[in-house]
Amino acid sequence: MGISKEPLPVKLFLAIMYVDESDKKQALELFTKKYGPIEREYGPLSVNQFTDYYTNEMGTNISKLYLVFSNLVQRSLLPSIKNFTNSIELQFGNSEERKVNLDPGYISNDKMVLATTKDFYHRLYLGDGIYGEVTLHYRQGKYRYFSWTYPDYKEREVQKFLEQARAKLVRITRKESTNNEIVTGSGNAH
Numbered sequence: 001m002g003i004s005k006e007p008l009p010v011k012l013f014l015a016i017m018y019v020d021e022s023d024k025k026q027a028l029e030l031f032t033k034k035y036g037p038i039e040r041e042y043g044p045l046s047v048n049q050f051t052d053y054y055t056n057e058m059g060t061n062i063s064k065l066y067l068v069f070s071n072l073v074q075r076s077l078l079p080s081i082k083n084f085t086n087s088i089e090l091q092f093g094n095s096e097e098r099k100v101n102l103d104p105g106y107i108s109n110d111k112m113v114l115a116t117t118k119d120f121y122h123r124l125y126l127g128d129g130i131y132g133e134v135t136l137h138y139r140q141g142k143y144r145y146f147s148w149t150y151p152d153y154k155e156r157e158v159q160k161f162l163e164q165a166r167a168k169l170v171r172i173t174r175k176e177s178t179n180n181e182i183v184t185g186s187g188n189a190h
Contacts (some may be wrong), residue, residue: 009072010106011039011169012081013114013162017047017054017064017101023092024065027100030088035081036071039168042161050151057097066158068107068165072172075106075113079130082115105135107166109173112136112143112153122148138166 012035018024032038044063047054054062073081085102092099105114114135116123123131135153136143143159143166152158 007075008108008173010075010108011165012036012069012071012073013105013107013112013165014067014069014085015064015103015105016067017058017062017103018099019059019061019063020099023099024063027088027092027102028067030091031085031102032069034084035073036069038067039070040068040161040165042066042158045152045155045158047152054101058099058101064152066161068162072169073106075108078104078106078113078115078132079126079128082117082130083128086117107162107169109166109170110138112138112162120148122146136162138163 014031016024016027018027028038043065047062047064048060081104085104088102089098089100103114103116105112111134114133115126116131116133117129119125119131120133123133126132133148134146135149136145136159138144143162145154145159
């Protein structure tokens, strides 16, 4: 029988789509005030090279920036983080016309998960109206995608960026587990 336990903390991830640099900057200031400093970023990339899904809502000159944060978080916080990003989006527009689109998620040792408000067959309900989607999985030294993975996350350069963040997470969690070894009465560490 398996015994339930808290999973290891994860790297917080955020992708932000925007048209105006000042909107992006203000939205990120709100996010970093709550969740801490940015550790690394990749981009921006042009969203329109991957999809026209957001064109009616945001226009044709949409940029996307990928961010990883310094502070580790518990996975269970993902629904509250997504609801917080939704509140930021509403500050810069409304439910039909966004000026910024923030997609939070996390990077663990074996996967990259994105939060969403939309249910579908490959998404699991996490609570508070939020679902989680495993967007990429890590195997044999690199990220791999699924049939449902968004086109930009299939790009090798985006995956390399995420792999670098994953590598740092692995170093941190290995160091913490080494520093917090459980010592039994016999003096043996487990």
